[in-house]
Amino acid sequence: MNIQRINRVRNFHQAKWDEEVIFQLHSPGERGIIVSEADKEIQQEVGDGISSLPAGLMRSEEPALPEVGQMRVLKHFLRLSQHTLGADLNIDIGQGTCTVKYNPKVNELFVRNTKASKLHPYQDQETIQGALQIMHSMDLYFREISGLDRFTFQPSSGSHAILIMASIMQKYHTLRGESHRDELITTIFSHPSDAAAAAVKGYKVITIFPDKNGFPDIEALKKAVSPRTAGLFITNPEDIGIFNPFIDEFTRIIHEAGGLCGYDQANANGILGVTRAKEAGFDMCFFNLHKTFASPHGCGGPAGGALGVTKALESYLPVPLVDLKEGKYLLDWEIENTIGKTRSFFGPFPVILRSYAWIRSLGGEGLREVSKIAVLNNNYILKNLTSIEGVESPFPGGKHRIEQVRYTWEKFHHRTGVDIHNIIFRMCDFGFHLWTSHHPYIVHEPCTIEPTESYSKAELDEYLDTLRYIAEEARNDPEMVRNAPHRSVVHKIDESWFDDPQKWSITWRSFLKKHGKEFEKKR
Amino acid sequence: MTQKPNFVHPYIPNSAPANKEKIMEELGIKDISELYEDIPERLRFKGEMNIPPAIASEQELRKHMTAILNKNISCEENLSFLGAGCAQHYVPAICDEITGRAEYLTAYAGEPYEDHGRFQTLFEYESLMAELLDVDVVNVPTFDWGQAACSSIRMAGRISSRNEMLVSGSTSPDRLSVIKNYCEPVMTIVIVDFSSETGMLNISDLLKKTGSNTAGIYFENPSYLGFLEEQGSEIAGIIHNAGGIVVVGVDPVSLGVIAPPSHYGADITCGDIQGLGNHMYLGGSLGGFIGTRDEEKYVMEYAWRLFGIGKTAVQGEWGFGDVAYDRTSFGSREKGKEFVGTAAALYGISAAVFLSLMGPKGMKELGQLIIQNALYAQKRMTSLSGVTLRFRSSHFKEFVVDFSSSGKSVAEKNRELLSKGIFGGKDLSAEFPSLKNCALYCVTEMNSKEDIDSLVSALKEILK
Structure with a gap:
C-alpha cells in the first residue's frame, strides 16, 4: 500500500461516536466504583454515622446522578476525549495570543509523582x-x-x-x-x-x-x-x-x-x-x-x-x-x-x-532560542499567508511581527463571499483549529496565528497548504466552505440555543425540563 | 556544561540548522536578530539571563527533578489529619486515566466542532454538579472556592443592586482575605458573629446587621471550623425578608448524605471540587463552582463560562456552545461581568468522571464512611484527658479540638507528632484568637481505624 499522501491536504475525519450524554447511560443498580466500608469496630463504636446528623440537614433523596458500570464510564469519557482535538494531535498554531506549544510529556511524570500530588499545603514547612x-x-x-x-x-x-x-x-x-x-x-x-x-x-x-x-x-x-x-x-x-x-x-x-x-x-x-x-x-x-x-x-x-x-x-x-x-x-x-x-x-x-x-x-540559552525560533516561524507564516490573495496583515507599523500576527481576510471575503468563520469551520475538516480574535473585531474578518517554536517547517507548510487549499476552494466551490464542517464530530450548530433564556439549557436537567417532551418524542 | 555552537533542542524542531536556514533563506535574512529590528536598541536586554544551563537530556532532567521532589514528605508517607479547604480523598484510577489523556490535557480553546468532546464533557460536569447541588445552572470551573465565593458575592451585589455583604465570622480567614481583596472597595464586607458554644451564626447579630443595603449573606456549611450550621432556613428567611440573596459555601463531598444548601434557602451555592477526584498538590489543584436556579437574572450575572446544549443542522445530532457569551469580559471587556479567563477546566473533567463513577450510592457511602471515621476519631481523641471538642454541634469531616487544658501549644504538639510521622491538625491559634490552643482536625475515608488509633496513642504519649 502506498502510504504517500496523494493530496497536499490531509484526508482527515474526526472520530464520531454519536455518544450519549452521560445521564442517558443510567442503568439502575450499576456501579462505577465501590467505596470502602467503615471498619467493623468503628461501626460498633459510632453506629451508622448518618444518624448523628441534625434531622433538618439529612439529605432525604439521593442526588439524581447516573448509575453506570465502570467500563462504560471509561468508554464514555475516552470517546469524548477522541472528540477533542488537543495540541498533541494538532498543528495548533491557530489559537493566537495563547501560545499553544509542546507540553513535554516528561513533565507529566513529575506531576504524577506522589511527592508532588500528595502534599497538603499546611504540612510542616520542613516536609515541603x-x-x-x-x-x-x-x-x-x-x-x-x-x-x-x-x-x-x-x-x-x-x-x-x-x-x-x-x-x-x-x-x-x-x-x-x-x-x-x-x-x-x-x-x-x-x-x-x-x-x-x-x-x-x-x-x-x-x-x-x-x-x-x-x-x-x-x-x-x-x-x-x-x-x-x-x-x-x-x-x-x-x-x-x-x-x-x-x-x-x-x-x-x-x-x-x-x-x-x-x-x-x-x-x-x-x-x-x-x-x-x-x-x-x-x-x-x-x-x-x-x-x-x-x-x-x-x-x-x-x-x-x-x-x-x-x-x-x-x-x-x-x-x-x-x-x-x-x-x-x-x-x-x-x-x-x-x-x-x-x-x-x-x-x-x-x-x-x-x-x-x-x-x-532549556536553560537561559534555550529560552532565547525558543523566542528566536518562535519569531522566525511567525514571520515565515506571515510571508506565506499574505501571499494568498485578499489576506493581509493590517497596519504598516513595524517591518516584522514578533510572535504572532492578526490577519484580516476582509478583501478575501469581499471577493469570494466566504467569511472567516466559514474558513475556520472548514479548517476543522482537516484536523485544524483557527481562531478569530478577541472582541470587538477592530481588525475585520480576523484570524490570529501564533506558530510558537514547537512546530517544524514541514508542519508549518502543511498548515499553510491547508489554508491555501481552502482559499482556492472558496473561489471554486464556496458552498463546500460555507456549509463546513463536513468531517467533524457534528455539523453546524444552531446558535439560537445559547442566547434565548427560554431555550438555553446549561445542564441536562434543565434541558429535560425545557425540551424533554420534544426530545422524548423524537427518540 | 557549555553551550554548543548549534543549540538543537527536542522541543524546538526548527532549531535544527537545516530547517532554520531554509526559513531564513526564504525570508531573505542572514540572522534572526534582523526580525527584531522593530525593538529599539535602548529597550534591548544586553546581558545574559542568569538561569542555569540546559538539562537537555531527559534522563538527566528526571534525575534532577526526582532529587528535588525527594526532599518532600507526602501524605502517603506520613499520616495526615490536615484539611482546612484541601483534603486527601480517594481518586479513582479512571480519573487519572482520563485527565492524563493527551486530548484533554492539551486542548484549549477550540471551536465546538473540533473540541466537541471538551464542550460535552464540561456540560456533563455542570449537569452532574447540578444534581449533587440540586440546582439548575452550574458554571465551568473557576480558580477555587475563594474565587467562586467572591464571584457569588459580586453576583449578589449586582442582582440586589446593593453593596453590603454579610459574611459569617467563622468563614475561613484565608478565604475571607481573598473575598475582601476581590470585593472591596466596590462592596463592603460586614462580619456577623458566631456562637462560641456551637459555632453557629449569632442570629441576633445577624438581625442587627441586616438592613436595606444588605445584598445578602455568605456562610459556609459545613463551616471552616467543621460544625454544621443548623439554622440555614432561619438565616435564609431573615435575608430574604430583607430582600437579600443567600450565598452558601459547601463541601460537595458531603452532599451524598447532607442536604444541599438549595434545600434550606440558598440562592447561590459555591465551593471547591478538589475533593471530587483531584489530588491535593499542595493546595494547587482547586476548582471553584457556582450553582443557581435557571433564572435569567441569575444566569446573566455569571462571570464565568456556561456551556449549553443545542441542535445542529443534522436531525438528531446535538452540539454544544457558550451560553450568553456577550455577558463575559471576552465578549464585552470591562462592560462584561467581572472577568473570565483560563481557570481549572481539567479538574472539572476529573470531577465529572468522579461523579459518574460514584453515582448516588457511592456519594452516600462516601459521606457515611467519612462521618463514621470522623466520629470515631472524635470519640477516641476526646477520651484523652486534656482533649475536648471545641464546638457542641454536629460535624462532617472536620472538627476543632481544644488542647487548652493540656499545657502545651498546638505547635509544640504538632512538632512532636511530626517526629512520629503524623501531620496533626491545623493550628488555629493565629487565625482565631478565641481558639487559642485549638487545632482543626480532618478525617476522611483515607484515614483508617489503624491510622486514627496511631494518632490517639501518639497524642496520649505527648500529653503525658
Missing part, C-alpha cells in the same frame, strides 16, 4: 522543602527574565494576575493618600482582562486605540492622563503581534502623572532574553505559565501566573512569599503592606512544577 525550592528558584529565574525584583506564583491565571496588579496599585495609591486615582488606562489590543479585571476593583477604564501605524496612539495617551490616573495595564507585543517601540515613553508619561505601570507579558514567547519589563520602565509585570512556559492548557486550565514587581512594590505582594534563609526554604507571611490573600494556599503547584522543569530543560 522540595516544593518551596521549586517556587523559590522560579522567583530567581523570573527576575532574570523580566529584570524586576520579586515574584509570586499565586496568581491562578494571567487574568488573575491582572486583578492582583490592580489590587496592588489600589493599595499603593491608598496608602499614599491618593485614593482619588480611579482611572486605569489600557489599549484595545491588550487582553480584555486588562480592562475587565481592573474594573472589578472599581476602576474606570480608558481604552487607547491604535494610530494609523498600528501602535497604541501616544497622543491619545497624553490626553488620557490626569490627576485621576491610577496606572496603565498594557500588553506588549500587543495581540496583533506588533511591538510598541515607544513603550518606555508610555511608562514615562504614566509615571509623570503619578500612576503605576503593569506589563502584560502574556505575549512574551518571542521576547525572552531580548527585551524586558525593567528596561521598558514597568513597576509590575506578569507571565502566563500555561502559555509561554509550557504547562498544558487542560481544556481551559489549570492555569498559572508569574507576577513580579520592583523593589518599591515588594511589600504589597500577596502573602505568603517564599524565602530562603540559612539554607532553609520558608513561607513568609509578614509582608508589610500586603494586599492579603488572592487565592487559597500558595498557587497552582502542578503548573509551577511543569514550568520549572521546562525552564531547566
Whole structure:
C-alpha cells in the first residue's frame, strides 16, 4: 500500500461516536466504583454515622446522578476525549495570543509523582522543602527574565494576575493618600482582562486605540492622563503581534502623572532574553505559565501566573512569599503592606512544577532560542499567508511581527463571499483549529496565528497548504466552505440555543425540563 | 556544561540548522536578530539571563527533578489529619486515566466542532454538579472556592443592586482575605458573629446587621471550623425578608448524605471540587463552582463560562456552545461581568468522571464512611484527658479540638507528632484568637481505624 499522501491536504475525519450524554447511560443498580466500608469496630463504636446528623440537614433523596458500570464510564469519557482535538494531535498554531506549544510529556511524570500530588499545603514547612525550592528558584529565574525584583506564583491565571496588579496599585495609591486615582488606562489590543479585571476593583477604564501605524496612539495617551490616573495595564507585543517601540515613553508619561505601570507579558514567547519589563520602565509585570512556559492548557486550565514587581512594590505582594534563609526554604507571611490573600494556599503547584522543569530543560540559552525560533516561524507564516490573495496583515507599523500576527481576510471575503468563520469551520475538516480574535473585531474578518517554536517547517507548510487549499476552494466551490464542517464530530450548530433564556439549557436537567417532551418524542 | 555552537533542542524542531536556514533563506535574512529590528536598541536586554544551563537530556532532567521532589514528605508517607479547604480523598484510577489523556490535557480553546468532546464533557460536569447541588445552572470551573465565593458575592451585589455583604465570622480567614481583596472597595464586607458554644451564626447579630443595603449573606456549611450550621432556613428567611440573596459555601463531598444548601434557602451555592477526584498538590489543584436556579437574572450575572446544549443542522445530532457569551469580559471587556479567563477546566473533567463513577450510592457511602471515621476519631481523641471538642454541634469531616487544658501549644504538639510521622491538625491559634490552643482536625475515608488509633496513642504519649 502506498502510504504517500496523494493530496497536499490531509484526508482527515474526526472520530464520531454519536455518544450519549452521560445521564442517558443510567442503568439502575450499576456501579462505577465501590467505596470502602467503615471498619467493623468503628461501626460498633459510632453506629451508622448518618444518624448523628441534625434531622433538618439529612439529605432525604439521593442526588439524581447516573448509575453506570465502570467500563462504560471509561468508554464514555475516552470517546469524548477522541472528540477533542488537543495540541498533541494538532498543528495548533491557530489559537493566537495563547501560545499553544509542546507540553513535554516528561513533565507529566513529575506531576504524577506522589511527592508532588500528595502534599497538603499546611504540612510542616520542613516536609515541603522540595516544593518551596521549586517556587523559590522560579522567583530567581523570573527576575532574570523580566529584570524586576520579586515574584509570586499565586496568581491562578494571567487574568488573575491582572486583578492582583490592580489590587496592588489600589493599595499603593491608598496608602499614599491618593485614593482619588480611579482611572486605569489600557489599549484595545491588550487582553480584555486588562480592562475587565481592573474594573472589578472599581476602576474606570480608558481604552487607547491604535494610530494609523498600528501602535497604541501616544497622543491619545497624553490626553488620557490626569490627576485621576491610577496606572496603565498594557500588553506588549500587543495581540496583533506588533511591538510598541515607544513603550518606555508610555511608562514615562504614566509615571509623570503619578500612576503605576503593569506589563502584560502574556505575549512574551518571542521576547525572552531580548527585551524586558525593567528596561521598558514597568513597576509590575506578569507571565502566563500555561502559555509561554509550557504547562498544558487542560481544556481551559489549570492555569498559572508569574507576577513580579520592583523593589518599591515588594511589600504589597500577596502573602505568603517564599524565602530562603540559612539554607532553609520558608513561607513568609509578614509582608508589610500586603494586599492579603488572592487565592487559597500558595498557587497552582502542578503548573509551577511543569514550568520549572521546562525552564531547566532549556536553560537561559534555550529560552532565547525558543523566542528566536518562535519569531522566525511567525514571520515565515506571515510571508506565506499574505501571499494568498485578499489576506493581509493590517497596519504598516513595524517591518516584522514578533510572535504572532492578526490577519484580516476582509478583501478575501469581499471577493469570494466566504467569511472567516466559514474558513475556520472548514479548517476543522482537516484536523485544524483557527481562531478569530478577541472582541470587538477592530481588525475585520480576523484570524490570529501564533506558530510558537514547537512546530517544524514541514508542519508549518502543511498548515499553510491547508489554508491555501481552502482559499482556492472558496473561489471554486464556496458552498463546500460555507456549509463546513463536513468531517467533524457534528455539523453546524444552531446558535439560537445559547442566547434565548427560554431555550438555553446549561445542564441536562434543565434541558429535560425545557425540551424533554420534544426530545422524548423524537427518540 | 557549555553551550554548543548549534543549540538543537527536542522541543524546538526548527532549531535544527537545516530547517532554520531554509526559513531564513526564504525570508531573505542572514540572522534572526534582523526580525527584531522593530525593538529599539535602548529597550534591548544586553546581558545574559542568569538561569542555569540546559538539562537537555531527559534522563538527566528526571534525575534532577526526582532529587528535588525527594526532599518532600507526602501524605502517603506520613499520616495526615490536615484539611482546612484541601483534603486527601480517594481518586479513582479512571480519573487519572482520563485527565492524563493527551486530548484533554492539551486542548484549549477550540471551536465546538473540533473540541466537541471538551464542550460535552464540561456540560456533563455542570449537569452532574447540578444534581449533587440540586440546582439548575452550574458554571465551568473557576480558580477555587475563594474565587467562586467572591464571584457569588459580586453576583449578589449586582442582582440586589446593593453593596453590603454579610459574611459569617467563622468563614475561613484565608478565604475571607481573598473575598475582601476581590470585593472591596466596590462592596463592603460586614462580619456577623458566631456562637462560641456551637459555632453557629449569632442570629441576633445577624438581625442587627441586616438592613436595606444588605445584598445578602455568605456562610459556609459545613463551616471552616467543621460544625454544621443548623439554622440555614432561619438565616435564609431573615435575608430574604430583607430582600437579600443567600450565598452558601459547601463541601460537595458531603452532599451524598447532607442536604444541599438549595434545600434550606440558598440562592447561590459555591465551593471547591478538589475533593471530587483531584489530588491535593499542595493546595494547587482547586476548582471553584457556582450553582443557581435557571433564572435569567441569575444566569446573566455569571462571570464565568456556561456551556449549553443545542441542535445542529443534522436531525438528531446535538452540539454544544457558550451560553450568553456577550455577558463575559471576552465578549464585552470591562462592560462584561467581572472577568473570565483560563481557570481549572481539567479538574472539572476529573470531577465529572468522579461523579459518574460514584453515582448516588457511592456519594452516600462516601459521606457515611467519612462521618463514621470522623466520629470515631472524635470519640477516641476526646477520651484523652486534656482533649475536648471545641464546638457542641454536629460535624462532617472536620472538627476543632481544644488542647487548652493540656499545657502545651498546638505547635509544640504538632512538632512532636511530626517526629512520629503524623501531620496533626491545623493550628488555629493565629487565625482565631478565641481558639487559642485549638487545632482543626480532618478525617476522611483515607484515614483508617489503624491510622486514627496511631494518632490517639501518639497524642496520649505527648500529653503525658
